[in-house]
Amino acid sequence: MEEKRSWAEKLAVVRAFEASGKPRQEFCRAIGLAPTTLDGWRQRARESQIAHQRLVPLEVKPGGWGAGAGVAIELANGRRIEVRPGFDAETLVQVLAVAERMPRAGGCTRASAAW
Secondary structure, X not given: OOOOOOHHHHHHHHHHHHHHOOOHHHHHHHHOOOHHHHHHHXXXXXXXXXXXXHXXXXXXXXXXXXXXXXXXXXXXXXXXXXXXXXOOHHHHHHHHHHHHHOOOOOOEEEEEEEO
């Protein structure tokens, strides 16, 4: 039975493989790892990297619209989504669904919140 490795250890193996320049089978044989296991770790590493790239800094501006004012998100293409207290949650869900289907234009450049 294979010993459990931490995610940091798995990521280190993925990075070592990518830096090695060796064929997958040869690299895995040398460290005693099944190639399909390496494939799974590489996929998870890619997904983790993509998720990390989607994160954007959040800039909190006290008193932006006044106490309890809400949230504004400015997109790279200049569009702005503002959510104020008492908003209709279903409408926001619909707006976000449409925004997610729109082609990416460099992603979100700035988000701000004033609570």
